Each structure stands twice: as C-alpha cells, then as structure tokens.
Amino acid sequence: MCGGIGSRFWPYSRASRPKQFIDFLGTGRSLLQMSYDRILDIVPRENVVILTNEQYASLVREQLPELRDDQILLEPARRNTAPCIAWAAYHIAARDPEASIIVAPSDHLITREAMFRESVLAGFDFVEANDALLTLGIKPTRPETGYGYIQVGAPVSGDIHKVKTFTEKPHLELAKVFLETGEFFWNSGIFLWKAETIIKALREHAPDVAGTFDAGAAAFGTPEETRFISENFPGCMSISIDFAVMEKAKNVYVECVDFGWSDLGTWSALYDNSPKNPDSNVTQNCSVIAYNSTGNIFAVNGEKLVVVDGLKDYIVADAGDVLLICPKAEEQRIKQMVNDAKLAYGDKYL
Amino acid sequence: MCGGIGSRFWPYSRASRPKQFIDFLGTGRSLLQMSYDRILDIVPRENVVILTNEQYASLVREQLPELRDDQILLEPARRNTAPCIAWAAYHIAARDPEASIIVAPSDHLITREAMFRESVLAGFDFVEANDALLTLGIKPTRPETGYGYIQVGAPVSGDIHKVKTFTEKPHLELAKVFLETGEFFWNSGIFLWKAETIIKALREHAPDVAGTFDAGAAAFGTPEETRFISENFPGCMSISIDFAVMEKAKNVYVECVDFGWSDLGTWSALYDNSPKNPDSNVTQNCSVIAYNSTGNIFAVNGEKLVVVDGLKDYIVADAGDVLLICPKAEEQRIKQMVNDAKLAYGDKYL
Numbered sequence: 001m002c003g004g005i006g007s008r009f010w011p012y013s014r015a016s017r018p019k020q021f022i023d024f025l026g027t028g029r030s031l032l033q034m035s036y037d038r039i040l041d042i043v044p045r046e047n048v049v050i051l052t053n054e055q056y057a058s059l060v061r062e063q064l065p066e067l068r069d070d071q072i073l074l075e076p077a078r079r080n081t082a083p084c085i086a087w088a089a090y091h092i093a094a095r096d097p098e099a100s101i102i103v104a105p106s107d108h109l110i111t112r113e114a115m116f117r118e119s120v121l122a123g124f125d126f127v128e129a130n131d132a133l134l135t136l137g138i139k140p141t142r143p144e145t146g147y148g149y150i151q152v153g154a155p156v157s158g159d160i161h162k163v164k165t166f167t168e169k170p171h172l173e174l175a176k177v178f179l180e181t182g183e184f185f186w187n188s189g190i191f192l193w194k195a196e197t198i199i200k201a202l203r204e205h206a207p208d209v210a211g212t213f214d215a216g217a218a219a220f221g222t223p224e225e226t227r228f229i230s231e232n233f234p235g236c237m238s239i240s241i242d243f244a245v246m247e248k249a250k251n252v253y254v255e256c257v258d259f260g261w262s263d264l265g266t267w268s269a270l271y272d273n274s275p276k277n278p279d280s281n282v283t284q285n286c287s288v289i290a291y292n293s294t295g296n297i298f299a300v301n302g303e304k305l306v307v308v309d310g311l312k313d314y315i316v317a318d319a320g321d322v323l324l325i326c327p328k329a330e331e332q333r334i335k336q337m338v339n340d341a342k343l344a345y346g347d348k349y350l
Numbered sequence: 351m352c353g354g355i356g357s358r359f360w361p362y363s364r365a366s367r368p369k370q371f372i373d374f375l376g377t378g379r380s381l382l383q384m385s386y387d388r389i390l391d392i393v394p395r396e397n398v399v400i401l402t403n404e405q406y407a408s409l410v411r412e413q414l415p416e417l418r419d420d421q422i423l424l425e426p427a428r429r430n431t432a433p434c435i436a437w438a439a440y441h442i443a444a445r446d447p448e449a450s451i452i453v454a455p456s457d458h459l460i461t462r463e464a465m466f467r468e469s470v471l472a473g474f475d476f477v478e479a480n481d482a483l484l485t486l487g488i489k490p491t492r493p494e495t496g497y498g499y500i501q502v503g504a505p506v507s508g509d510i511h512k513v514k515t516f517t518e519k520p521h522l523e524l525a526k527v528f529l530e531t532g533e534f535f536w537n538s539g540i541f542l543w544k545a546e547t548i549i550k551a552l553r554e555h556a557p558d559v560a561g562t563f564d565a566g567a568a569a570f571g572t573p574e575e576t577r578f579i580s581e582n583f584p585g586c587m588s589i590s591i592d593f594a595v596m597e598k599a600k601n602v603y604v605e606c607v608d609f610g611w612s613d614l615g616t617w618s619a620l621y622d623n624s625p626k627n628p629d630s631n632v633t634q635n636c637s638v639i640a641y642n643s644t645g646n647i648f649a650v651n652g653e654k655l656v657v658v659d660g661l662k663d664y665i666v667a668d669a670g671d672v673l674l675i676c677p678k679a680e681e682q683r684i685k686q687m688v689n690d691a692k693l694a695y696g697d698k699y700l
Contacts, residue, residue, distance in 0.1 A: 307674045307690075340639055349655045
C-alpha cells in the first residue's frame with residue numbers, strides 16, 4: 001500500500017511526491033523501494049501487487065520499473081485501507097483463490113529483515129492452516145503515545161496469540177502501564193491472511209464494501225477490471241480495515257514480533273531512526289554547518305548548504321518553495337500548518 | 351561607492367550580488383538605486399560617478415541604465431576606500447578642477463531626505479568657502495557599539511564643528527558615556543570636499559596613493575584612463591580614507607546632522623529600520639506563516655513560503671543554495687560562518 005500523502009512530513013513530503021517515494025533514510029532507495037526489496041525475500045516478484053492512488057502511477061513505475069502494469073492497482077479515489085485491501089484481495093483471489101496475502105504499508109522501517117522474514121513465514125504457516133486474520137504486533141520499547149496497541153489474549157502457537165482488545169492511541173500514563181504489563185503490542189498495520197478469509201470477513205463485517213466488489217466479481221483479472229474500479233471504487237465508504245474488520249471479527253490473532261520496526265510516522269521517529277552527526281543532528285540530503293545546535297533534523301532538498309546557530313531540537317525542512325522551521329516537540333501542529341497554508345494560498349504549497 | 355561585498359548579510363547578500371544591489375527594504379528599488387535617487391536631488395545626473403568593482407559592471411548598468419559608461423568607474427581590484435576616493439577625485443578634477451564632491455556609500459538608509467539635502471547643501475557652501483575636509487556626523491540615538499564615533503570640537507559655522515577625535519567602535523559602557531555627553535556623533539562615511547582639497551590632503555597624508563594617481567595625471571578624462579587604472583590601481587595599498595587621511599589631516603570638520611540615517615550594516619539594523627508585521631517579524635520578499643514567533647527577520651529570495659514555529663529574535667536568510675538560521679544576537683558570527691563555509695566548500699557558497 002503506497003497511496004498515502006504523508007502530510008505529517010510536509011513540506012518535505014508533498015502531495016505530489018509523498019514520503020514513501022522519498023529516499024528518506026539516505027540509503028539510495030525510497031521507502032517504497034526498501035519495502036519492495038524486503039518483500040522480495042518472501043514473495044515472488046510476479047506476485048507483488050502495489051496499491052496506490054492513480055496520481056502516483058508514474059512515480060511507482062519509475063521506482064519499480066520491473067513490475068508489469070497489472071501489478072500496479074491504481075485507486076481512482078482515496079478511501080482509506082478497507083476498500084484498498086478489499087480490492088487487492090478480490091484481485092488476487094481471481095488469479096489464485098487459494099492465495100495467502102501479506103498486506104504491508106510501504107513507508108515503514110524494518111531494521112532486522114531476517115527476523116521479519118522468519119516472523120512472516122511463521123505467520124503464513126498459521127493463516128494457511130487456520131481460518132485466521134493475523135496482525136503483527138510489535139514488542140514496544142517505550143511508552144509511545146503515537147501508536148495504537150493490541151492487548152494479547154491466550155497463546156495459540158509460537159508467538160501467536162488471540163487478540164484480546166485493540167486500543168486507540170493512549171495518553172502517556174496509560175502507555176507506561178501498557179509497557180509495564182507486557183501484554184500490549186504496537187499495532188503495525190501489517191496483516192496476513194488467506195484471500196478467502198479476508199473476503200469472508202469483509203462480507204460479514206463490511207457488507208457495503210464487500211458488496212461493491214462482489215458485484216464486479218467477473219471483472220477481476222480481466223481487461224474489465226479497470227473500468228469496473230473507476231466506476232465503483234469511488235462509491236465505497238472511506239473506512240480503515242481496523243474499524244471495518246479487525247475490531248469486529250472473532251478470528252483475529254496477533255503475532256508478537258520484534259524486528260526493529262518504526263512506522264516513521266513522525267519527524268521524531270525519523271530522527272530516532274536516522275544516523276546522527278557527532279553533534280546529534282540528523283541531515284537529509286544536505287550539508288550542514290552547525291554551531292551550538294543539537295538534536296535537530298534537517299531535511300532539505302538538493303545541493304543546499306544549511307548554516308545554523310543556536311537551534312536545539314528543531315525540524316528544518318526545505319522543499320524549494322516552502323521552508324518549515326518547527327520544534328520537534330510541536331510537530332503535531334504541522335497538520336494545522338498545512339491547513340493554514342491551504343487557507344491562505346490554496347493548493348500552491350500543498 | 352558600491353563595490354562592497356556585503357558579507358555581513360551572507361547568504362542573502364552574495365559576492366555575486368551584494369547588498370547594495372538588492373531591494374533590501376522592499377521598496378521596489380535597490381539600495382544603490384535609492385541612494386542614486388536621493389543624490390539626484392542635489393547633483394545633476396550627468397555629474398554622478400559610480401565607483402564599483404569591475405565584477406559589478408553589469409549590475410550597475412542594469413540598475414542605472416541612464417548613466418553613460420564614463421560615469422561608471424570600474425575598479426580592477428578591491429583596495430578599500432582611499433584609492434577609490436582618490437580615483438574619483440582625480441577623475442572629476444580632470445573634468446572640472448574646481449568641482450566639489452560628495453562621497454556617499456550606496457548601501458545606507460536615509461529616511462528624512464529633505465533634511466539630508468539641506469545638510470548637504472550647507473556642507474557644500476562650507477567646503478567651497480574653506481580649505482576643509484567635511485564629514486557628516488550623525489546625532490546618535492542609542493549607545494551603538496557597531497559604529498565609529500567623532501568627537502566634536504569648537505563650533506565653526508551652523509552645525510559645523512572642528513573634529514576633536516575619531517574613535518574606534520566603543521564597548522557598550524563607553525558608548526553610553528558617548529551618548530550622554532552629547533559630544534559624540536556617529537561616523538557616517540559621507541564626505542564633502544573640493545576635488546583640489548582632497549587631492550592636496552592625499553598628497554600630504556597618503557603620498558603612496560596620491561603618487562600613483564599623479565603619475566597618470568594626463569590619462570584622466572581621456573581614453574587612456576581605463577588602461578592606466580588597470581595597470582596601476584591594483585598596485586595601490588588597501589587602506590580606508592579614514593586611516594589614510596581623515597585621522598591625520600588638520601583641516602577636518604564635522605557637520606552634525608540628524609536625517610534618519612542607518613548604515614544597514616547589520617541584520618539588527620535592517621530589522622530596526624524595516625516595517626514589522628503585527629507579530630513584530632520582518633519579512634523580505636517572502637510569505638511567512640508564524641506561530642509563537644516574534645522579533646525575527648526573514649530574508650528569503652523568491653516566491654517562497656516560510657512556516658515557522660517557536661522562533662524568537664532569529665535571522666532566517668535563504669538564498670536558494672544556502673539557508674542561514676542564526677540568532678540576531680549572534681550575527682557577528684556570520685563572518686566566521688562565511689569563512690567556515692569557504693574552508694569546507696571553497697567558493698561554491700560565497
């Protein structure tokens with residue numbers, strides 16, 4: 001899945017080139033490309049399916065030129081994850097009704113890839129043998145208030161447990177309790193299931209969405225699929241797979257994993273996961289001369305020199321036509337800033 | 351005089367387009383153009399002479415297209431103000447041995463232009479009637495430590511006094527004393543004299559410099575002048591007119607004036623002299639959305655949007671390939687920063 005607009009990283013991530021298409025970690029590969037490389041250890045190339053907004057078709061083709069056009073599913077409208085995952089499931093089931101699927105966001109970081117592969121293979125074994133919807137729960141390392149948590153229930157097999165509850169993002173005190181109990185894991189948004197299992201769950205818990213795709217069953221895997229989607233996908237309700245299915249279904253399991261994961265959902269997360277200069281600054285794509293400045297993240301496009309004095313724990317993001325300077329601790333304001341920029345200047349700086 | 355490189359305003363002012371060529375105050379006219387407009391109230395257009403480094407020939411021609419080529423004197427090397435002023439004096443004297451001259455920097459701000467004109471006309475009356483080197487001394491409004499001061503001696507005529515001493519930039523306590531006594535005026539670097547008076551003073555106090563120009567006396571005002579300058583100007587010592595002449599000569603006078611002057615020599619001076627937004631920020635050529643931010647100056651080239659949170663009393667200067675973020679109180683470090691950038695990257699960012 002790589003259709004998000006990454007507005008929390010504005011202006012470095014822009015609607016026209018969101019976060020997942022950027023070489024965010026300076027590795028030479030975008031987050032999408034890193035996710036793709038990681039999945040190729042598990043899934044044959046010809047079975048990889050990319051879901052994105054049609055706006056990003058050329059970015060995906062440019063970054064993953066080895067994929068066939070029919071491996072890139074272009075959403076004609078933004079409808080959150082449930083319709084996206086539903087389309088993928090119907091599309092894949094049309095090709096192989098017995099397929100198993102891993103659903104993964106394209107903008108996350110995973111540092112221990114061998115362990116990731118092991119966890120996913122164990123998860124596939126489980127969902128292939130059981131009528132199960134499996135989510136990967138990440139062992140928390142800090143009382144993070146930016147993630148949802150999954151409370152684990154009875155152990156079932158290996159690292160796999162029944163899910164007791166899904167929780168919303170907790171406040172700090174609650175997050176500390178979650179961490180201490182050892183029963184709560186971060187909700188990674190990575191899922192494993194058989195195509196038939198998720199389709200059955202959609203029919204039961206999200207009949208609106210499933211109904212749309214069932215009506216076009218004959219089109220999937222045929223030249224008709226694109227026309228069917230362009231006519232029917234925009235009519236789907238916009239809803240996440242968590243709300244639509246995971247929090248309602250009874251056959252939901254969590255595999256408790258620990259493979260060095262971050263959703264890179266915030267500048268602070270990116271800062272934490274990036275190599276630091278000796279002065280604890282992080283620089284993205286730019287040269288920095290810093291005086292009395294520590295704990296900053298500089299994300300500046302191009303061959304730009306940044307000279308900075310007396311700045312501590314700031315985000316400095318320059319995207320050519322927009323410069324953002326904001327304390328890391330205030331980054332939750334960025335969405336408001338994007339809105340204010342839109343009110344003042346329309347779409348010019350989005 | 352408009353040959354300076356304006357390094358204190360780096361990176362907004364660059365070696366390739368220094369401060370005097372920039373519309374620094376957002377008036378639609380560069381500082382050079384504003385200075386030229388101001389002088390045209392006093393000096394006929396055909397008598398204006400521009401001195402600049404040959405590097406800036408095209409900038410001057412572009413900004414002052416109404417001048418003839420022989421009104422633009424191009425220095426083949428940077429030699430501070432004494433050789434520059436000497437050349438101008440010999441050049442003008444060759445055309446009119448009885449000429450009077452006002453020497454003015456091109457990058458200063460003067461807000462009360464009618465009063466400026468009155469002061470200059472009174473000064474011309476004085477230097478035309480006397481063998482006098484006259485400097486304009488600005489009535490100080492604060493204990494500024496960034497300027498040299500002139501201590502006035504006995505009154506001579508109107509606002510004109512003998513000069514008692516020239517002082518270096520004082521420390522703050524001394525500057526406060528200067529302000530209280532009422533005897534000290536800011537050294538503006540604006541001079542009035544007859545051509546013959548300054549040439550005589552150069553011969554007496556800077557015989558090296560005068561000797562160079564005396565040797566070429568026949569060339570001034572002829573087609574030979576350019577060749578003579580290109581061969582001989584670089585051999586002049588680099589020295590200011592203050593050191594070379596004003597601090598040595600006996601016939602030095604100061605006219606005490608008060609016409610709203612700033613040398614715009616620092617970001618803080620520019621901030622003080624610029625219109626403020628309601629949140630006390632100053633913006634140059636850019637749109638700014640500011641949160642919890644006051645007292646900043648944003649100097650950003652082009653159509654850029656700056657979004658800033660939690661910044662107080664900073665300079666934010668963006669020149670396309672260089673971004674500077676520095677507390678206003680630390681701006682004396684900027685020269686060091688330019689040096690550091692040069693050490694690290696050569697001339698690339700100068």
